[in-house]
Amino acid sequence: MALLNRVQAYYPTVTLWNRLEGRPRSENFERAVKAQVRDALWMLSKQWQMGEFIGDDAGSPVLAKAHMETTRLTKYKGGSADAEALEQEIPLEVKVEHQAIAFKQGNTEISLDIRLLMGRQWLKWATAIDPAYRQAYIDKYGIRNNVQPDPDAEADATICAHRKVWQQFAAVTGRRMDGYRLYVYLKENATPAHKASDGITLANTQTKKDVLDGLGAKFIAWYEKLYYQPNEVRKNESWKPNYLEHQFAVSAPQKGKEKVLTAEEYYHGHLDWYNLDIDQGDDELETGTPPQDVEDKITHAFVPTSVTFGGMPHPRWWTFENWKTNLGFVNPDTTDLNKLLLLDFFLTYSNDWFIVPFTLPVGSLAKIRGLTVTNVFNEKIWVEAAGRGDDENWQRWNMFNLNVKGTDHVPADLGAVVLPTSRKVQEGKPLEEIFLLRDEIANMVWGVESVVPLPTGKGHRGKEVGYELKAKLQQLIGDVVPPDTLTDNLAKIRFRVVNSVPENWIPFMPVHIDGQKRQIQLQRAAMPRILENDDRVPKKVEPKTSLLRHGLEKSPKETYRLNENEVGRSGTRIKKNFQRTRWHNGEVYNWVGIKKENGRGEGSSGLAFDQLIPNKNRLADDG
Template identity: 30%
Template structure:
């Protein structure tokens, strides 16, 4: 006898088979019964929903997924980590070369962030008659000294005497011709009315940094000399520490690359380790900005700054949003649907992510270790104790080690290998090779900084029609530190090049180009270099020469590598940055940054044209 009751809830048919046997004249009832589930839904959605029908069914499902299986393994309850940590103690600004005699500068990560040490540019005047210095800074620093002087208990006022002796002079005729309207008006207003901060610094501070005595003029009464000296010392402390400026020596800004290059060293045990950043464009400095450079030792091993670090902590399981629940009957947050990951057969990263989240998500633990910023750390050992009291030693992975059992490799730094170079400049291009394991670099980087409006902006772009590269000076800094838009500040009158009132077509040798477009002419370097460089040129036009005025392009000759101006172009800016560092100190510096440009452009330059 066979019956087929149907259950609509599960979408399946239960077939009950009853076998009737006879022994003698009296027949026997059921001797064996079997239930056969027969699914009528190919998608099996109802079974995956795991609806509750009775407790025994729920226990059977937990038994089927293996939730009741026990393993002879303990959970980690204590971990003891030992390592060797050393701070960065030396910095060399610039692209250091193998065999080059260098004298690195001392560096303390607790005093300054590494970004400020590398990126800082000169702000104050290099002398009392610096032609390119800021007039606003000279005037406002002089006014600040007058405020400090008036705060002292003096017998009489010396304000007029200091102004007469160190007055801000008016601009000369040559300087007035190069000034914009705002700079000229400000300079005329302050000239002769305030002391010049550049003259004050030259009168009280010698070239070697020693404090000079008060000069004979203006004459200071004997009882007031102590108070005036106190005002001078307070002014010098403010004037010399307001901006974070570079020390005399090599420059980290590489003009031929329009990027920064530097090396930092730390002595880790008996190893002299050097971290080099060959192409740092400014902004945020982190562990991936530097690579290990074994060819240039900085001598940081002689500083003896390394120390042993030991931490005993309780491991915490790693969790993430949308992690699968550990128990079968446990509600999940459903923030991430791992079943919707578009992972194909060859998409290895997403397959690894799905495997980690679904199969091994509860096998990871985190061990917090507090380290000082700006340090290189090497792991010595890791001992993990579980709930059964078993202690397991986990050694760090070292290349070439035969025994690879119970080892780990998490932190590594790429090693730089210099290719054969034809000259000193091309030798600054580094290529990473095999990484070095078991070396963690905690960079003294900034979490957040205040960025001021750029004082200078230069857009580098390609002009395929003119077969040239251009450096477009969009913004330059005026003498009173204001933004000067060169596109609106300089407008060239092209009417002189037109034919006066003639109805016939006119011949033009070359079209006019805006004055803030500076051409970059390709030039092949002499042997043994032979590289192609972009040299700053000048374009002779009816209104004068196209010359650079900003601090980014002006100055020393520019020999930019050809690959530094790609088809997408580059944008180089110069502006102030301010941040707070360890202990609450404020750091203010002037920095350069390089970013991706805006693509190709057209200057409109044409030769040998006939115009109606």
């Protein structure tokens, strides 16, 4: 024995056992596959080792009874607008996100695709009454008033600078109807009210005119149902350009008062419960209408069901788990707390979690007032919420509960909200996309228009659009004037005050907040468009996206200021596109929404001042 220990000291060994398996010593496998166990004490020892003999309140639940109070969201307030009733037949994200479709940019009519769509729909209805109405409405409501784009006119440079855009406008001008112009005419508040038959000089009978006027109301309803967007009755002020976020509030009646939920930083594109906070400082959203009776109390008895999922640890030691779920492939980062919690639940707990089913209507707030569980020993257990306590207690653990706005030490709210939001939203290609980034070399912030809307209604690369427009304007200047050989252009170098940057780079300059000496905001500025041999005062390069044109469409034009903390070191990406979803009643909603994401970091525009550069126009060589 001493010799064996001495040998192990010089040659240490490690013994491992991976699995227990039968080793057959004959060709008969019948006894081996039975996996017989001859040592019952060993099995009892393993059960003791795994803690299976330790039990405390181990009775399984057989009956549960819950008492719940419910209410429903009935009011909505977007931004600084007045509160209004919350329609249950509209998804909440549509109500919050919808923006107006831009049909004009400066002096240029855009969104040609929707104008043609509306025109085709009207002509389809009108020609069913009389085929002669087709040309009559094209003559009155033609694209661009039936005037072809002039490639030699600076006013049409936005269209003619892009070959495909010019081709599309040339193909439909004088041949197709602008349905949006008819829509605007019918919606104008005039006395007497505008009618669809106004200005149509065909030999109309009164019967045909009445039918056309009836189609006008149908046309308005058709378009407003096709695209959900603001109008004179339904306004949306939830989008805050200074913060690049949506701000809104909803409320529900509760015991004679109102429970107000506010969202001050919604920009994710997917609206859910975690975007809202409980605002105890606001008792009511004033709408001028009496509160609705939507509160209810429900007592429900049911049998709890064990929680099961693929790959869960099995309660018995010798039972294999489902191989289809491999939790080892989940690779969370150290900051992915949700994944870490989920993995800990998957790998630690098995048969000691139960589901308490409770069906709630869409758009409701619910709070469990009492929950009792009866186990197999006929013991009744009163279950309290895990997240109860002070709302500011950082050690309090809960899930799916709303945060109470502010830092006051108030009791935590234990209710749950089921928002009336859609499960899936389809997004189209970006109509507009901008990147707000910091340029440390130039010491300023830029709004880079990555995708800009063309007059046809489609988005295109902003850099190409800027180059093409500048090249077209340079072409309209005319021939290059030769320099004066006696006085100018004799030096090898010349002084340049400032260079140019691509036209899709819009500068933002720091300015002081009114009444503040230290805090600043970012104010939209403009670069001059410098064209060679142009003796006119350079014009400012205006943004081509509605995201950066805030205030330019108003008369007089307004300044656009952006909070500085909205542009971090990683930058900010904002995109605007068409979105589509189907509600639970089968209704389809299309709208234009805005979404904000993290950017791509810092950038450099190449802007430089006070440069000495080679003189390309030099006529003589002194060397």
